[in-house]
Amino acid sequence: MPAFTEHLFVCCNRRAEGHPRGCCDPAGTEALRNAFKTELKKRQLGPLVRANSAGCLDQCELGPVVVIYPQGIWYGNVQVSDVPRIVEETLVQGRILEDLRILPEQLNCRGGAAPASGNPPGNP
Numbered sequence: 001m002p003a004f005t006e007h008l009f010v011c012c013n014r015r016a017e018g019h020p021r022g023c024c025d026p027a028g029t030e031a032l033r034n035a036f037k038t039e040l041k042k043r044q045l046g047p048l049v050r051a052n053s054a055g056c057l058d059q060c061e062l063g064p065v066v067v068i069y070p071q072g073i074w075y076g077n078v079q080v081s082d083v084p085r086i087v088e089e090t091l092v093q094g095r096i097l098e099d100l101r102i103l104p105e106q107l108n109c110r111g112g113a114a115p116a117s118g119n120p121p122g123n124p
């Protein structure tokens with residue numbers, strides 16, 4: 001079988017209500033991941049493109065979070081309604097959706113602000 005062309009890791013982490021960092025899947029339904037699976041199947045992009053459920057990707061404040069490899073494209077505040085255009089624009093056309101993109105300087109900043117110290121993030 002040929003290698004995968006892309007892997008989407010869709011955060012499906014769930015935390016107790018009221019947790020200060022929130023979580024990407026408060027309902028615990030994996031609705032976002034399931035929407036990607038459905039869209040990939042509909043577009044006949046499987047099995048070379050795969051949407052995997054992921055645990056916390058440590059970008060909780062920017063969630064729901066999806067990261068696409070091998071490109072290393074991070075998307076935040078991703079809604080089920082965004083799934084078709086992510087598949088079409090990013091996976092098929094190769095374009096980054098700037099309205100969803102988490103910029104490199106926002107990663108690992110616990111809220112999107114650049115770290116003052118440059119210290120790595122703690123554990124989720």
Ligand code: FES
Binds near residue numbers: 024025055061064
């Ligand atoms: S809960 Fe999704 S990135 Fe942490």
